[in-house]
Amino acid sequence: MIPYRPEPLTDFHNPANQEAFAAALAKVEQELGRTYPLIIGGKRVDTGRYIESINPSKKAEVIGRVAMAGQDEIERALEAAWEAYRTWSRMPVIERAALLFKTAAIIRRRKHEFSAWMLLEAGKSRAEADADTAEAIDFLEYYGRQMIDLARRADDLLTPISGEDNHIEYIPLGVGAIIPPWNFPLAIVTGMTVSAVVAGNTVLLKPAIQTPVIAYKLMEALEEAGMPPGVVNFVPGDPAEMGDFMVGHKDVRFISFTGSKQVGLHLNELAAKRIPGQRWIKRFIAEMGGKDAIVVDEGYDVQAAAQIIAQSAFGFSGQKCSACSRVIAHESLYDELVDRVAEIAKAFKVGDVRDASVGTGPVVDQKAFEKVTTYIEIGRGEGRLVAGGTASNETGFFIQPTVFADVKPDARIMQEEIFGPVVAITKVKSFEEAIDVANGTDFGLTGSVLSTNREHLAYARHHFHVGNLYFNRKCTGAIVGVHPFGGFNMSGTDSKAGGPDYLLLFTQMKSVSELL
Ligand SMILES: NC(=O)c1ccc[n+]([C@@H]2O[C@H](COP(=O)([O-])OP(=O)(O)OC[C@H]3O[C@@H](n4cnc5c(N)ncnc54)[C@H](O)[C@@H]3O)[C@@H](O)[C@H]2O)c1
Numbered sequence: 001m002i003p004y005r006p007e008p009l010t011d012f013h014n015p016a017n018q019e020a021f022a023a024a025l026a027k028v029e030q031e032l033g034r035t036y037p038l039i040i041g042g043k044r045v046d047t048g049r050y051i052e053s054i055n056p057s058k059k060a061e062v063i064g065r066v067a068m069a070g071q072d073e074i075e076r077a078l079e080a081a082w083e084a085y086r087t088w089s090r091m092p093v094i095e096r097a098a099l100l101f102k103t104a105a106i107i108r109r110r111k112h113e114f115s116a117w118m119l120l121e122a123g124k125s126r127a128e129a130d131a132d133t134a135e136a137i138d139f140l141e142y143y144g145r146q147m148i149d150l151a152r153r154a155d156d157l158l159t160p161i162s163g164e165d166n167h168i169e170y171i172p173l174g175v176g177a178i179i180p181p182w183n184f185p186l187a188i189v190t191g192m193t194v195s196a197v198v199a200g201n202t203v204l205l206k207p208a209i210q211t212p213v214i215a216y217k218l219m220e221a222l223e224e225a226g227m228p229p230g231v232v233n234f235v236p237g238d239p240a241e242m243g244d245f246m247v248g249h250k251d252v253r254f255i256s257f258t259g260s261k262q263v264g265l266h267l268n269e270l271a272a273k274r275i276p277g278q279r280w281i282k283r284f285i286a287e288m289g290g291k292d293a294i295v296v297d298e299g300y301d302v303q304a305a306a307q308i309i310a311q312s313a314f315g316f317s318g319q320k321c322s323a324c325s326r327v328i329a330h331e332s333l334y335d336e337l338v339d340r341v342a343e344i345a346k347a348f349k350v351g352d353v354r355d356a357s358v359g360t361g362p363v364v365d366q367k368a369f370e371k372v373t374t375y376i377e378i379g380r381g382e383g384r385l386v387a388g389g390t391a392s393n394e395t396g397f398f399i400q401p402t403v404f405a406d407v408k409p410d411a412r413i414m415q416e417e418i419f420g421p422v423v424a425i426t427k428v429k430s431f432e433e434a435i436d437v438a439n440g441t442d443f444g445l446t447g448s449v450l451s452t453n454r455e456h457l458a459y460a461r462h463h464f465h466v467g468n469l470y471f472n473r474k475c476t477g478a479i480v481g482v483h484p485f486g487g488f489n490m491s492g493t494d495s496k497a498g499g500p501d502y503l504l505l506f507t508q509m510k511s512v513s514e515l516l
Pocket residue numbers: 179180181182183184188206207208209239240242243244247258259260261263264267287288289290320321322417419445485486487491492
């Protein structure tokens with residue numbers, strides 16, 4: 001087996017790649033509007049009630065109609081998953097890993113098609129969608145290898161003693177609920193699903209309501225790669241109707257959740273309650289929101305800083321948990337930095353991502369549009385609007401990159417996750433003050449420090465309390481196996497997706513000792 005290497009991104013300057021992507025997009029456009037069933041125990045189930053998934057760039061365009069699971073279907077899916085668990089959990093690790101490698105090969109072969117689905121269903125630009133597909137492939141390749149290593153090295157971790165034969169094994173937990181967000185509709189869905197599955201668990205996958213079609217495409221790839229029935233059960237639905245029911249169910253052994261702080265905290269409470277017939281303490285793994293800051297130190301190149309901020313704040317319309325939504329700038333360069341960031345924000349072309357010249361696309365739906373525009377109104381009272389502030393939901397959900405200057409650290413737009421193309425800038429007098437302000441939220445996900453002062457970088461290394469700290473680069477774009485990803489405090493349960501410890505979260509260690 002060759003060592004893991006991250007999947008290369010597509011060079012869209014190359015005309016051949018442009019053509020290949022355009023052909024994939026045209027093919028996918030022919031397939032819009034179809035109906036997709038649930039998949040329970042390998043069987044297609046049509047409930048007659050559907051989620052209508054739409055294109056956020058062109059809201060009249062229906063991407064697909066996906067059947068909705070209710071509580072009965074969750075019961076059936078749990079039964080199917082426990083049935084499949086009997087054999088899947090005992091399958092040799094190498095065979096479980098092979099499922100991931102084959103799925104990676106299938107997605108790689110049709111990568112532009114997967115990216116095209118995301119362009120249309122999530123409003124990702126070509127490049128953002130390509131990175132999402134590459135990350136999905138990375139999770140498959142990385143977790144497959146990680147599981148093989150984990151199983152192989154287990155016994156080497158023990159201290160031998162004479163007269164005993166001792167072994168340890170990382171065994172799976174049981175049946176889990178996989179609850180991903182919509183914003184990395186292939187990468188995060190894939191990573192969350194296959195990490196649990198390669199460890200020997202079986203799961204119910206409940207994709208986000210905004211992006212169920214791309215999740216169905218993953219199911220097709222897993223099936224094509226030979227996944228046995230019942231290992232992953234596809235149960236999209238209205239979380240208000242079946243979400244609490246699934247998470248609170250006595251037969252669910254673990255919950256792997258990625259999403260907002262609000263929903264994560266609610267589900268954590270629910271999962272902690274033991275209900276009659278429940279024989280375990282549920283494991284709860286949560287990766288939640290961020291309020292990520294870029295600190296710009298005295299003496300840093302202002303133009304370079306402004307570019308890094310714009311990339312981190314406005315890529316995919318700021319809809320990344322890692323996105324920069326706060327800038328903390330030293331007073332010596334503050335005014336010039338505000339002007340440069342505003343200039344770049346104003347020059348951003350916003351529109352339908354089918355147009356390759358567009359800088360950033362829409363926000364995902366009407367609810368997101370309302371939330372972000374409400375925060376823009378709040379921002380008008382909390383700071384000085386220097387760019388953007390305009391929005392239109394006539395054809396799609398478009399919001400111009402927006403910049404507020406002179407915002408106080410305790411303002412709402414400096415404290416609450418907006419999840420849109422909005423950045424707030426504040427001024428500080430010293431580097432220490434900058435790090436205090438950066439640490440002054442409930443979150444602790446990503447952060448960047450832009451500085452040429454080595455002492456300041458060393459100070460930030462120790463004092464800036466975030467799970468992913470970056471120096472002199474953007475705060476988005478973690479790579480699987482290179483930058484293990486996940487945050488502190490209200491950003492989650494301190495897990496690190498794409499890192500060497502992640503699979504342990506889906507296993508428990510069994511120790512077997514024989515007296516010789
Ligand atoms: N830390 C990370 O790695 C990471 C990565 C991506 C996104 N996020 C965060 O995710 C959020 C954006 O995603 P979102 O809008 O989909 O988040 P969300 O919290 O609204 O939803 C996340 C998932 O939870 C489901 N859900 C909602 N209520 C539920 C319930 N009662 N029972 C069961 N499931 C329920 C949703 O349907 C969705 O599948 C942002 O806060 C972002 O920062 C974090």
